[in-house]
Amino acid sequence: MEKRVIVIVMLFGVITLIGCSSNSKSDPYSSTNPPGTSAGHYLRADEFDRLIVEIDYVTGNKPSAANIEVMQSFLEYALAKPKGIEIILDDEIDSLTDFYGRNEMAIAENRHRDMFTEGKTLATYVLYMNGKVAASSIGGSTFYNTSMAVFPEFLTTIADTVSAYTADELISYVTVHEFGHKLGLVDIGSPMQEPHAFRNARGHCSDSTCVMWPTITEASFERYKSDTTFGLGSLCLQDLLENAKPLN
Numbered sequence: 001m002e003k004r005v006i007v008i009v010m011l012f013g014v015i016t017l018i019g020c021s022s023n024s025k026s027d028p029y030s031s032t033n034p035p036g037t038s039a040g041h042y043l044r045a046d047e048f049d050r051l052i053v054e055i056d057y058v059t060g061n062k063p064s065a066a067n068i069e070v071m072q073s074f075l076e077y078a079l080a081k082p083k084g085i086e087i088i089l090d091d092e093i094d095s096l097t098d099f100y101g102r103n104e105m106a107i108a109e110n111r112h113r114d115m116f117t118e119g120k121t122l123a124t125y126v127l128y129m130n131g132k133v134a135a136s137s138i139g140g141s142t143f144y145n146t147s148m149a150v151f152p153e154f155l156t157t158i159a160d161t162v163s164a165y166t167a168d169e170l171i172s173y174v175t176v177h178e179f180g181h182k183l184g185l186v187d188i189g190s191p192m193q194e195p196h197a198f199r200n201a202r203g204h205c206s207d208s209t210c211v212m213w214p215t216i217t218e219a220s221f222e223r224y225k226s227d228t229t230f231g232l233g234s235l236c237l238q239d240l241l242e243n244a245k246p247l248n
C-alpha cells in the first residue's frame with residue numbers, strides 16, 4: 001500500500017516584489033519571473049547553450065557529492081546545453097530563520113546570489129537551507145523561474161523515520177522534483193500534451209508513480225531509483241520532449 005510520506009513542494013505562482021530588486025540592475029534577463037516561465041530556455045539550446053548552477057547552503061546543509069552528481073546527471077539528461085553544464089558549490093551562508101516563506105527565500109537569494117544569466121549562458125540558483133518552510137512537511141520550493149530551495153535539515157528528520165530511503169536520496173529526489181518545476185512541469189511552462197495535471201496542487205502530475213506527484217510515495221520513490229528517467233513518468237517526459245524541440 002502506498003503511503004504518502006511527505007508533501008514536497010510549495011510552488012509560488014504569484015510573485016510579489018520584495019522591496020527593491022537588486023537583481024534587475026545587473027540582470028537584464030529577469031530572474032524574478034514565476035516558476036516554469038524559463039522552461040524553454042532550459043530545455044532548448046537555441047537561446048542558451050550553456051548552464052551554470054550556483055549553490056549556496058546554510059551551515060550544516062551542504063549538499064553531498066552524491067547530491068551534486070545526481071543534479072549533474074539529471075540536468076545532462078533533461079537539458080540541451082552543448083556548451084556544458086557547470087555546477088558551482090559556492091558560499092556557506094548564514095541561516096535567516098527557522099521557518100521560511102517565499103519572502104525569506106527571496107531575501108536569501110537577493111543577499112547571496114552572485115551569478116546571473118548573461119549572453120548565451122543561463123544561470124540558475126539553488127539554496128540548501130536549514131529549518132523548514134513555515135507550512136509543515138514541505139521539503140523544497142521553487143519560487144522564481146531560475147531559483148529554488150531545498151531543505152536538507154528537514155528532509156533528514158523525515159528520512160530518519162522512514163527506512164525506505166536515506167537522507168541523501170531524499171535530498172536528491174526533491175532537487176530533481178524542484179528542477180522539474182523549472183522545466184515547466186506540470187503545465188506551468190511546458191504545455192501538457194495530454195491531460196495529467198494534479199487537480200489540487202498546481203504544477204504537479206496526476207500520476208502517483210511520477211517524481212512530479214506532489215508528495216513522495218513508495219511507488220514514486222521506487223521509480224525514481226530504478227528508472228533511467230529520474231522518476232519522470234511518460235506524460236511528463238512527453239511534455240519536456242515537445243518543449244525541447246527547437247523553435248523555427
Ligand SMILES: [Zn+2]
Nearest residue numbers: 008009010214
Ligand atoms: Zn512540486
Ligand SMILES: [Zn+2]
Nearest residue numbers: 205210233236
Ligand atoms: Zn508526471
